[in-house]
Amino acid sequence: MxxxxxxxxxxxxxxxxxxxxxxxxxxxxxxxxxxxxxxxxxxxxxxxxxxxxxxxxxxxxxxxxxxxxxxxxxxxxxxxxxxxxxxxxxxxxxxxxxxxxxxxxxxxxxxxxxxxxxxxxxxxxxxxxxxxxxxxxxxxxxxxxxxxxxxxxxxxxxxxxxxxxxxxxxxxxxxxxxxxxxxxxxxxxxxxxxxxxxxxxxxxxxxxxxxxxxxxxxxxxxxxxxxxxxxxxxxxxxxxxxxxxxRGLADHHSRDEHKLLHAVNHLRTIEPYLENDRARIQLSDGQIRQMLADVHRWIGEKAVDGGQLALARKHLAKSLWQNSRQARCLGLLLVSCLPQFCGDALRNIYRRCKMA
The missing domain is CATH 3.90.550.10 (Spore Coat Polysaccharide Biosynthesis Protein SpsA; Chain A)
Known part of the structure; x- marks a missing residue:
């Protein structure tokens, strides 16, 4: 209180x-x-x-x-x-x-x-x-x-x-x-x-x-x-x-680490409700699986952007576990597993495609 x-x-x-x-x-x-x-x-x-x-x-x-x-x-x-x-x-x-x-x-x-x-x-x-x-x-x-x-x-x-x-x-x-x-x-x-x-x-x-x-x-x-x-x-x-x-002021959060933390904190916020209050949640099991797939993919994408590849692999894999029909997510997971000299080039291409 x-x-x-x-x-x-x-x-x-x-x-x-x-x-x-x-x-x-x-x-x-x-x-x-x-x-x-x-x-x-x-x-x-x-x-x-x-x-x-x-x-x-x-x-x-x-x-x-x-x-x-x-x-x-x-x-x-x-x-x-x-x-x-x-x-x-x-x-x-x-x-x-x-x-x-x-x-x-x-x-x-x-x-x-x-x-x-x-x-x-x-x-x-x-x-x-x-x-x-x-x-x-x-x-x-x-x-x-x-x-x-x-x-x-x-x-x-x-x-x-x-x-x-x-x-x-x-x-x-x-x-x-x-x-x-x-x-x-x-x-x-x-x-x-x-x-x-x-x-x-x-x-x-x-x-x-x-x-x-x-x-x-x-x-x-x-x-x-x-x-x-x-x-x-x-x-x-x-x-x-x-x-x-x-919008667009210099002191607004925009760096990769801020975007990643935003995604991670979103998951931390919803997890206790999913674990402890499922009866109150008026979503189907399929909707919850898709929600978790989206959140884990969000974290994985931001982790790739920030170069945190181990974290990216963890969450991209969890996203695919919830919904395996995600070609983009699977592609990102494969990129995150490549040797650094190959992965860096493909990740740069990925970032440029996102900005286009």
Whole structure:
């Protein structure tokens, strides 16, 4: 049971913004939280040991803004920063916002209206726009392109009910053509992620039950946390882009070792549910075998990219054990078994083909 530091303020929304060395862009992020049409909002900024003048910038820009609280900690990673912010929050509703992203003004109002209308929901998330470092929109609806879960299931398979947003927020004209989808997505979320953390709003009471972010996971911690919320009960998704997600910044994870760790941590996250909670998982044995084949192949591919061939062979073989009809996986396994001088040439060809 998670114990918060401050008493709950009914109706208050707490926007928790972890940051590290983003003095150049965090002001826009904070401004977007303060500009919410849901006015009963506080902003909790957690500085994870920045050395670029973040503290001074926030003091100068927001020092007289009573709705902004600034916390500083020694560098401990984004999970620890998010946890510190949530523990210090006072809100009935919690929302995480990465320090290079920004919300549209109506975001919290729409999501909190949904949470109030359906008190059984533990979380509501939204679609989002992807923008480049110059602020240009490169994809106006990026949710389904970014997360693997939507490649395997339709909206009708993921959710059991749909409600027009115009019935929940009739004064928000920009949502008149949008819907709130509701359902139990836990089982299907095991197959692939569905939620961008900066789009989600969840109840403090839900976090009290499921716990905080796992600080032992340096990558993939979002998926672990959000999957625990989905495991608790029904959740909802508004099919409208409510924020701008920044792509292509230099400090984003992109190296081969990060991609490999992401894949490994995904498997570590789902394995305990498969071992201990099989009765709750509404997937067929065939779907579970295919899911495991996909995850092991994912790890194997990233291990090949990173030159970790023993690890690649292990997981590619496990993938083929779950589903033997994978020509690409078999080819990669054979490449990973070749002598180094042959294998290096073929692996380079493989990488170039992926990039083409």
């Amino acid at each position: 998670t114990t918060f530091q401050n008493p709950l303020t009914t109706g208050l929304a707490s926007a928790v913004i972890p940051t590290f060395n983003r003095a150049y862009c965090i002001a826009r992020t904070i401004d977007s939280a303060l500009a919410q049409t849901y006015r009963d909002t506080e902003v909790v900024v957690v500085d994870d040991g920045s050395t670029d003048g973040t503290a001074e910038m926030i003091r100068d820009r927001f020092g007289n803004e009573p709705r902004v609280r600034y916390l500083h900690q020694q560098n401990a990673g984004v999970s620890a920063a998010r946890n510190a912010g949530m523990l210090a929050a006072r809100g009935e509703f919690l929302a995480l916002l990465d320090s290079d992203d920004s919300w549209h003004p109506w975001k919290l109002e729409a999501q909190i209206a949904a949470l109030r209308r359906f008190p059984e929901l533990g979380m509501v998330w939204t679609d989002f726009e992807a923008v480049d470092p110059e602020g240009r929109i490169v994809d106006p609806r990026h949710l389904k392109a970014m997360f693997a879960g939507y490649k395997h299931f339709s909206d009708e398979e993921l959710f059991t009910a749909r409600y027009p947003m115009r019935s929940l927020t009739p004064h928000l004209g920009q949502l008149n053509e949008s819907n709130l989808y509701v359902g139990h997505v836990f089982s299907r979320m095991l197959v692939g992620a569905l939620v961008l953390t900066s789009t989600a709003v969840f109840r403090r009471a839900t976090v009290e039950r499921v716990g905080l972010f796992d600080t032992g996971l340096k990558i993939g911690e979002d998926y672990d946390f959000l999957l625990r919320i989905a495991h608790e009960g029904p959740v909802g998704c508004i099919d409208a882009p409510a924020m701008q997600y920044q």
